[in-house]
Amino acid sequence: MADVQPNSEQPRPRHPHDADHEIESLAEFDRAVASGGLAGRRVQSLDLTDRTFALLSTGTAASVFLGCAMEPDAAAKVRADGALVFPPLPDLPFDPYRGSLYGPDELFEGLSRAGYEATPDARTYHWYQRTRADGDVFASMLRSIHDDAVSDALDEHLAGARVVGLMGGHASERGSAAYAGTARLGRLLTRGGLTVATGGGPGAMEAANLGAYAAPFEDSMLDAALELLAKAPHFTPSLTDWAQVAFEVRRCWPGGGSSVGIPTWFYGHEPPNAFASHIAKYFVNAVREDGLLARCHAGVVYLPGAAGTVQEIFDHATPNYYASRGGPTPMVLVNRAHWTEKLPAWPLLQALATERAMAGRIALVDSVDEVPDTLARLATETAS
Structure with a gap:
């Protein structure tokens, strides 16, 4: 059985002359x-x-x-x-040849004037839906070029960074204790010198990016931001209101900390969040999923989620099982009841880890408060 999955995206090694070779x-x-x-x-x-x-x-x-x-x-x-x-393709709502990652202001441009449906993010999603239904080979080629350019920009941005992934579902609402706990975890990990990476969407993903954004400020800033965001708890029924409140937070506290969001137009009904400073948005979800996990060398934290988070757990478990990325990386599942009773992924993960090197790289904890020490312990075991 092959050790490397045939469709997996590995972070591309940087050529020593890339800085001179590529002009951006x-x-x-x-x-x-x-x-x-x-x-x-x-x-x-x-x-x-x-x-x-x-x-x-x-x-x-x-x-x-x-x-x-x-x-x-x-x-x-x-x-x-x-x-x-x-040549340039001016009629597209996106640039397939881009040399850099997206930022929130770019994807949400026009939000305050005409609402979310007028933004480049929404227009690109509608273009994707239309061209995917048409089966247009030219559009498919443009999507592939775009996603490869984004991967290249992501590797350039993350070169030398210690990246930790925070995965979780979109159901975690602003104003909830779970959302606040995830935000505080993102802040703590960022203050500890790690680069937080998420799936880039709402819910737990937004909370983690918000925490990273809050890292340079006093602790009271995050409490105030959480209170402000609670005015629009979910991206439904009004995605525009949900996004505008986030930009209100950014205006009140400009210059927040850096983090990465990696969303996809495949799930375009879920918007990207405005707190990830750098956004690698993809058309192909499989490239996005595997590429996100492959870049989290400092480990991945799995907060309560549903099908998407379960998929991410076992997308990560596969290369850990085969040690196909240079050795297993830490996996921390948060919320014992969720992962042993509601969606019992933990027993299966333990069974897979039996007599494998990954056995010492997985952990189940009850709350986000245990995550930093657990990650540090697993990292030490990984190094040894």
Whole structure:
């Protein structure tokens, strides 16, 4: 039986020259031109209409231009050099060639003026629904290019970070004790030097990203934010109201801590949350799920959830069972009654771990208060 799952996404190793090889800003473009040219470079999603002279006077052999706006004579010249040019697609509600992760302001642009349905996030979801139903091969290709670009940006962002995943369902409502507890856990882990990563949606996912956002502030900030958010406990019936309250919190306390959200348009009826500072949003849920878990080298915490969280537990258990990612990583399930009675994933996980290295990397705890010490203990056992 193979150790590596055939469709799994592994975080891609960074080439030592990637910082020079990929050009994702005009400043990087100008430095490359000044230091010897663009030959062999990958230029992502830049407006180069003001860089026509540089393009005409610089070698671009074997370069690739992904979604870069250029004047016609510049585009003709780089093609004549042998460069590969993927033109911008201005009618799309998203940029398939993007060189960076999303931010909340980008995905929710237009929320305050026209409501959620006018935002890029909602328009991209509707495009996805329409093109998936059509079976359009060109749209499928664009989705694949987009998701690969997002994975590349995610690896760049997380390089060197100690990432801990917090997984849980969307049912945890603002104003509940469970939501507040998850937020305090996200804050504590962030203050401990970890990068919190979630599925990027509402409920427990939002609470964990909120906690990370609150990390730089005094403790009273989180209490006040929780009270404010409770005005719109759930993203139904009004997703617009739910999102606007979150942005009200961000306006009251700008400059919060960093964390990552990794949602998907496959579940587009669930919006991304506004507290993840960096958002890797995918079309393909399988790539999103496996990629999220694969990047959480510091462990994953599983809060009470339903089918999606159960899936994540066993998506994580499989590479831990086979030790196919360099060794098992910690798994902490929170809420004994939930995981042994309501959805008894824990007994099965224990059975799988028998006589395996992962046996020392799994734990079941009663509350979020036990999580930091448990993660530290499992990490120590992992290191030993």
